[in-house]
Amino acid sequence: MKYKVNLEKTEEGYAIWCPGLPGCWSQGATEEEALENIKDAIEMYLAAVNDLG
Numbered sequence: 001m002k003y004k005v006n007l008e009k010t011e012e013g014y015a016i017w018c019p020g021l022p023g024c025w026s027q028g029a030t031e032e033e034a035l036e037n038i039k040d041a042i043e044m045y046l047a048a049v050n051d052l053g
Helices: 031-052
Strands: 006-009 014-017 025-028
Touching (some): 006 031, 014 031, 025 031
Antiparallel strands (some): 014 025
16 A cells, blocks of 8 residues: 655655654655654554454
8 A cells, every 4th residue: 555655855865754643753964864754653653553453
């Protein structure tokens, strides 16, 4: 499944979040790192939701 993400340049690098998954966000020093990190964050978010049933 694909999720839309928002990427924003910050003083420290890049912030990234998934509007469709409240509270699911990450960051990275580069755009590429932020995109990889949000993939991990989405996987963990969905696993936690699944565990809660």
